[in-house]
Amino acid sequence: xxxxxxxxxxxxxxxxxxxxxxxxxxxxxxxxxxxxxxxxxxxxxxxxxxxxxxxxxxxxxxxxxxxxxxxxxxxxxxxxxxxxxxxxxxxxxxxxxxxxxxxxxxxxxxxxxxxxxxxxxxxxxxxxxxxxxxxxxxxxxxxxxxxxxxxxxxxxxxxxxxxxxxxxxxxxxxxxxxxxxxxxxxxxxxxxxxxxxx
Amino acid sequence: xxxxxxxxxxxxxxxxxxxxxxxxxxxxxxxxxxxxxxxxxxxxxxxxxxxxxxxxxxxxxxxxxxxxxxxxxxxxxxxxxxxxxxxxxxxxxxxxxxxxxxxxxxxxxxxxxxxxxxxxxxxxxxxxxxxxxxxxxxxxxxxxxxxxxxxxxxxxxxxxxxxxxxxxxxxxxxxxxxxxxxxxxxxxxxxxxxxxxx
Amino acid sequence: xxxxxxxxxxxxxxxxxxxxxxxxxxxxxxxxxxxxxxxxxxxxxxxxxxxxxxxxxxxxxxxxxxxxxxxxxxxxxxxxxxxxxxxxxxxxxxxxxxxxxxxxxxxxxxxxxxxxxxxxxxxxxxxxxxxxxxxxxxxxxxxxxxxxxxxxxxxxxxxxxxxxxxxxxxxxxxxxxxxxxxxxxxxxxxxxxxxxxx
Amino acid sequence: xxxxxxxxxxxxxxxxxxxxxxxxxxxxxxxxxxxxxxxxxxxxxxxxxxxxxxxxxxxxxxxxxxxxxxxxxxxxxxxxxxxxxxxxxxxxxxxxxxxxxxxxxxxxxxxxxxxxxxxxxxxxxxxxxxxxxxxxxxxxxxxxxxxxxxxxxxxxxxxxxxxxxxxxxxxxxxxxxxxxxxxxxxxxxxxxxxxxxx
DNA sequence: TATGAATGAGGGTTCATTCAT
DNA sequence: AATGAATGAACCCTCATTCAT
Numbered sequence: 001x002x003x004x005x006x007x008x009x010x011x012x013x014x015x016x017x018x019x020x021x022x023x024x025x026x027x028x029x030x031x032x033x034x035x036x037x038x039x040x041x042x043x044x045x046x047x048x049x050x051x052x053x054x055x056x057x058x059x060x061x062x063x064x065x066x067x068x069x070x071x072x073x074x075x076x077x078x079x080x081x082x083x084x085x086x087x088x089x090x091x092x093x094x095x096x097x098x099x100x101x102x103x104x105x106x107x108x109x110x111x112x113x114x115x116x117x118x119x120x121x122x123x124x125x126x127x128x129x130x131x132x133x134x135x136x137x138x139x140x141x142x143x144x145x146x147x148x149x150x151x152x153x154x155x156x157x158x159x160x161x162x163x164x165x166x167x168x169x170x171x172x173x174x175x176x177x178x179x180x181x182x183x184x185x186x187x188x189x190x191x192x193x194x195x196x197x198x
Numbered sequence: 199x200x201x202x203x204x205x206x207x208x209x210x211x212x213x214x215x216x217x218x219x220x221x222x223x224x225x226x227x228x229x230x231x232x233x234x235x236x237x238x239x240x241x242x243x244x245x246x247x248x249x250x251x252x253x254x255x256x257x258x259x260x261x262x263x264x265x266x267x268x269x270x271x272x273x274x275x276x277x278x279x280x281x282x283x284x285x286x287x288x289x290x291x292x293x294x295x296x297x298x299x300x301x302x303x304x305x306x307x308x309x310x311x312x313x314x315x316x317x318x319x320x321x322x323x324x325x326x327x328x329x330x331x332x333x334x335x336x337x338x339x340x341x342x343x344x345x346x347x348x349x350x351x352x353x354x355x356x357x358x359x360x361x362x363x364x365x366x367x368x369x370x371x372x373x374x375x376x377x378x379x380x381x382x383x384x385x386x387x388x389x390x391x392x393x394x395x396x
Numbered sequence: 397x398x399x400x401x402x403x404x405x406x407x408x409x410x411x412x413x414x415x416x417x418x419x420x421x422x423x424x425x426x427x428x429x430x431x432x433x434x435x436x437x438x439x440x441x442x443x444x445x446x447x448x449x450x451x452x453x454x455x456x457x458x459x460x461x462x463x464x465x466x467x468x469x470x471x472x473x474x475x476x477x478x479x480x481x482x483x484x485x486x487x488x489x490x491x492x493x494x495x496x497x498x499x500x501x502x503x504x505x506x507x508x509x510x511x512x513x514x515x516x517x518x519x520x521x522x523x524x525x526x527x528x529x530x531x532x533x534x535x536x537x538x539x540x541x542x543x544x545x546x547x548x549x550x551x552x553x554x555x556x557x558x559x560x561x562x563x564x565x566x567x568x569x570x571x572x573x574x575x576x577x578x579x580x581x582x583x584x585x586x587x588x589x590x591x592x593x594x
Numbered sequence: 595x596x597x598x599x600x601x602x603x604x605x606x607x608x609x610x611x612x613x614x615x616x617x618x619x620x621x622x623x624x625x626x627x628x629x630x631x632x633x634x635x636x637x638x639x640x641x642x643x644x645x646x647x648x649x650x651x652x653x654x655x656x657x658x659x660x661x662x663x664x665x666x667x668x669x670x671x672x673x674x675x676x677x678x679x680x681x682x683x684x685x686x687x688x689x690x691x692x693x694x695x696x697x698x699x700x701x702x703x704x705x706x707x708x709x710x711x712x713x714x715x716x717x718x719x720x721x722x723x724x725x726x727x728x729x730x731x732x733x734x735x736x737x738x739x740x741x742x743x744x745x746x747x748x749x750x751x752x753x754x755x756x757x758x759x760x761x762x763x764x765x766x767x768x769x770x771x772x773x774x775x776x777x778x779x780x781x782x783x784x785x786x787x788x789x790x791x792x
Numbered sequence: 793t794a795t796g797a798a799t800g801a802g803g804g805t806t807c808a809t810t811c812a813t
Numbered sequence: 814a815a816t817g818a819a820t821g822a823a824c825c826c827t828c829a830t831t832c833a834t
Binding site (some may be wrong): 603640 | 820825
């Protein structure tokens with residue numbers, strides 16, 4: 001329950017977090033068992049409660065780790081104004097790649113905080129807000145079509161990220177860079193062949 | 199376990215299914231309690247087992263209802279070839295609207311079979327396959343850009359549907375028709391203002 | 397609960413008894429399920445209670461059938477006095493064969509009333525009493541050795557019958573006649589080669 | 595499930611085994627309740643599952659204890675060849691007394707493993723095999739009558755042991771020694787007064 | 793004579809959590 | 814910093830039995 005200051009204590013705590021991450025990611029909150037976590041961490045059940053006050057507490061801590069990570073990333077990725085039209089694609093792709101890279105590098109946390117936890121909804125909402133705000137800036141600068149509702153677009157983007165993360169990234173089918181490229185191409189240019197509006 | 203033939207039996211069974219749908223949708227599989235389901239259905243626990251062999255069995259039946267519904271819908275929505283370029287948007291929007299309408303009309307089932315059940319992943323994959331196959335037909339007919347990987351596009355589309363369903367549809371913010379319109383506009387035309395390719 | 401007088405009723409009752417005999421014999425009292433009995437008798441559960449007041453009631457009735465049968469048999473088999481020494485073996489073998497024949501012809505009842513029911517102990521005790529009484533008569537007439545405790549002998553005899561019934565009779569390895577012959581030979585003459593007591 | 599290593603744990607485990615032995619012996623498998631066992635062992639139900647994985651598991655362990663005990667006893671009791679005719683009776687009586695002593699000293703286990711468990715049949719078969727093999731040796735050495743089927747004799751002997759254990763031993767009517775003496779006398783010499791075969 | 797529908801009572805088992813050391 | 818031992822609180826499920834028709 002205390003943050004146990006000694007070195008050994010800190011290590012044990014980390015071990016529990018890492019094992020728990022794996023178990024939660026794999027089985028979900030309910031099917032993940034404290035008994036299994038401590039066994040894999042080479043500890044007894046009471047020891048668990050030396051470091052975390054409850055099963056929920058460690059789960060929440062993992063969610064917090066995810067949220068902090070992703071939010072920090074997004075905050076530091078605001079696209080500065082004043083870009084040229086053609087630079088935008090590059091810039092957006094770059095930000096997207098960083099996000100996907102983060103998800104890819106933190107698969108357990110992603111599974112927990114981006115997919116299964118009830119709060120995933122809230123986290124996604126936060127992302128959507130940031131993205132939508134970015135998009136609106138560009139829109140006002142005349143880069144994007146005026147008639148689009150940028151909140152809907154942002155939700156769609158997050159949806160695409162979600163699905164492609166689960167099906168391509170976490171299954172090692174595509175790299176973050178490749179996924180980013182395809183999303184950007186699709187979202188910027190759409191499906192249809194541009195028909196010269198004469 | 200048996201399908202109890204009389205009229206009353208059938209009604210009771212339906213009542214259990216409807217109540218269970220609500221409970222599972224609201225609380226998820228584990229937090230949903232048989233005791234609560236039967237209480238809301240005005241029955242005792244043993245009565246439950248007259249109609250379903252286990253908690254899992256009724257959950258699976260609900261998932262099956264969802265899958266059957268959505269798959270049937272998709273199968274009957276294949277876009278026939280030979281459309282004009284500008285008809286496509288209409289047609290796609292129409293199909294999309296039907297899908298969103300189904301999700302909207304079956305909120306409990308959607309929550310269970312499209313979001314929370316492990317098999318949701320498989321169901322989405324099936325949808326993706328059908329959609330991708332449709333898209334590739336159009337692509338070969340020259341309507342869509344050759345350089346797009348239609349599987350990735352299909353995943354993105356499903357992701358967008360997923361997110362917009364949860365955030366707009368199930369929260370009564372937008373109607374199926376409106377969501378469909380926006381998705382189609384975004385996916386067909388993209389974000390950027392078409393720059394006349396001189 | 398009533399003895400249901402009509403013909404059809406009597407038939408149904410018999411069917412239930414026969415099916416129950418099989419189920420109880422095969423699975424024992426607790427593992428035998430009313431649901432299974434009625435299913436095999438092509439009836440519904442409430443119908444069962446038209447003929448028997450409870451699960452225990454039908455079980456007891458079967459035990460009663462067994463006890464009545466075997467006791468009647470024994471009562472009618474008292475060995476009349478005045479036999480010659482060498483006739484005794486024949487006579488005893490005959491009685492034994494009848495008993496074994498009864499057990500063999502009523503396998504289900506035997507399993508229930510002779511092996512598994514708590515009252516089997518009492519039934520065996522009754523048999524032992526009758527047999528011991530018979531044996532003591534012969535003993536007093538000078539046919540059997542004076543130093544033997546006939547109650548112990550009777551218990552041993554019943555034990556032999558028990559085991560040989562289960563292992564030889566009910567498995568169709570030996571016939572009642574053959575089992576009777578061997579038991580009589582063993583119990584009358586013993587294992588050892590008679591050493592002429594010079 | 596685990597063998598809980600500390601001293602206290604081992605004691606608790608033994609307590610559970612002893613209490614369970616009594617309950618199973620008295621009521622049989624189905625009527626014996628875990629709730630009653632733990633109450634008599636001064637524990638709560640979950641504690642039971644610290645030591646045994648299920649109700650069946652502890653029952654099986656008791657059966658195993660019985661089987662191991664009796665088989666070990668029998669294995670160490672093979673009658674060595676080369677005995678004089680008149681020593682045989684002594685020797686057989688001694689072995690029998692040991693067996694009956696074991697049954698007498700382990701009444702709960704005997705009830706469970708020798709009487710009520712389905713496997714009792716198999717255990718008895720094992721005993722019969724060992725006994726029959728012993729008997730056949732003596733028979734070949736000319737001590738016992740050639741015309742006897744020793745398997746049948748062995749079954750009869752086990753039957754006698756069974757019945758006399760239940761009716762005399764477990765009811766404190768006769769001692770193991772006395773029961774052994776009577777069985778040996780009966781089985782070796784038979785009922786009839788040896789008629790000098792002149 | 794029989795059935796469709798339902799229930800009361802109880803049983804085994806699991807799991808997060810705590811006490812005492 | 815950690816463990817052996819134990820528990821409170823639930824939950825799913827089964828089965829004999831009954832009600833109403």
